Amino acid sequence: GGDTYSITNQIGANWSVIQVETVVANGFTAVQTVTCSGTVAANGTVNASCPYVVTLNGGFWYSGTSTLTASLVGNTLTYTLAGQDLVGDTCQWTQTGTDTRIGAVPPPIVLPIPTPYDFNGDGKGDLIWRNTNTGSTSIWLMNGIVRASVGFPGGVPLNWEIAGIGDVTGDGKADVIWRNSTNGTVAIWLMNGTTVTSTGFPGSAPTTWVIQAVGDVNGDGKADLIWRNSSDGNTAIWLMNRTAMASVAFPGGVPLNWQIAGIGDMTGDGKADVIWRNGSNGAVAVWVMNGTTVTGTGFPGSTSTDWEIGGVGDFNGVGKADFIWKNDTSDIVAIWLMNGTSIASSKVLGGIASAWKIEQVGDMNGDGKADVVLKNTSTGEVKVWLMNGVTLIGIGSPDTVSPSWDIQP
The missing domain is CATH 2.40.160 (Porin)
Known part of the structure; x- marks a missing residue:
């Protein structure tokens, strides 16, 4: 029976x-x-x-x-x-x-990594600019390689700097985190497209503390602030609830020859992890995070120090962040496709002129895969590389700007 x-x-x-x-x-x-x-x-x-x-x-x-x-x-x-x-x-x-079981076994669930620069909530990355002479800001709402529209949210005195971009409210729209370099005050613009709907002031910190990254470390859908003390190497995390600091914790200290090179969900659990780079020997380390707790540390590899991590994003759409690199000497660009804290594969994309700088990594066309935004520091031309894993599938130049305008942060 x-x-x-x-x-x-x-x-x-x-x-x-x-x-x-x-x-x-x-x-x-x-x-x-x-x-x-x-x-x-x-x-x-x-x-x-x-x-x-x-x-x-x-x-x-x-x-x-x-x-x-x-x-x-x-x-x-x-x-x-x-x-x-x-x-x-x-x-x-x-x-x-x-x-x-009715039907075929379903595929594993992949948690998409949202682009942190999506100001209007359409699933496509946008660009925020700052004029280094006047303090004015501008936002390009993007549609792939095309600039769909442009807005000017307002100007801010030059002692205020954009410290990061992230969705602190959980509404699917990126907000702007500001830091006053004189007194250490933090301010947040809550955004709806190119419009500032309100401004909040969650707190302040001594100017030796620097906001290094913005990302959702506890998986509640709201971006948090990762800090580093430039004097002693200690780290701190502000867990955010809109423009309020819900709590603060101190995950630990790291020697000053290690720098935070980026933040991204390396494990696919919906929580951002912290990527470190050793400026002396080129080693890479990853803090796997669960809220403000470091649950593990991985060391995926190392490169010579003339290689710099240009950005972090999910290039192959598997729900885990990858690294894009640029060599400051040879101007070669390469990608590490990651599986947690291990390198799954790597690919050299080729060389670009030295005037081109990787400015942003994010999903510009809404296909769930990270793309690359570059700016020519000499001419002000902007280019967008549309990516499918390690393959460049499209390229466009949405516009050229005055060199006094910089993509933030």
Whole structure:
């Protein structure tokens, strides 16, 4: 005979079934309890552990563990559960059952990495500019390689600097984080497209503390602020709730020859991780983050120090951040496709003229894959590389600007 169970959890999730049976043998009544739990793997294999206990007339009889493994056959997952022998008095039974899944096993869930520079919430990265002479700001709303529209949110005194861009409200639209270089005050523009809807002041810090990165480290959909003390190497994280600092923590200190080179979700868990670079020997390290806690540190590799990380983004659309590099001596550009804290593969894209600087990495066309924005420091020309993994699939030049305008931050 057999029993039928339905395991409906998504791949990678936990499932469990509990069965209680009454068995009569040789005039004694035994109660058998079997609890099976496990996971469904991406290839359709069901893995489970089935501890079970048999109670005879209210007393403990025996217990054990049986391992269940089954493979996908069409849409049917089958398993067999075997009992144990009681020493001196054989008592053994076998259960069989089936799990029928409707349709094919679904693919693993990929959490898309949103571009942090999307000001109007259309899923496409935009560009924010600052005039280094006047303090004026400008936003280009982008559609791939084309500038769809431009807006001018306003001007700010030059002792205020744009320290980062990120969605601090969770509305899917990027906001602007400012820092006063004179007194250390932090201000945030809440944005709706190119319009500043309100301004908040979450706090201040001594000017030895510098905002190094902006990203969602606790997975609540709201960007947080990562700080570094330029004097002693300590780090701090402000967990943000809109324009308010919800809490602050200090993950630890790192020697000053290590610099924060970027931030991105390396593991695909929806939480930003911190990428470090050693300025002395070129080593790369990754802090895997869970909120303000460093859960692990990985060292994917190293390069010569004339290579610089130009940006961090998910180039192949698998939900895990990758690195783009530029060599300051040879002007060669390369990409590391990452799998957590390990290099899955790497590719040299080619060389570009030394006047071109990688300004931004983000999904410019809404296909779920990071693209590259470059600016010519001599001419002011802007270019967008549309990427598919390590392949350049399109290139465009949306406009040329005065050299006094810089892409922020």
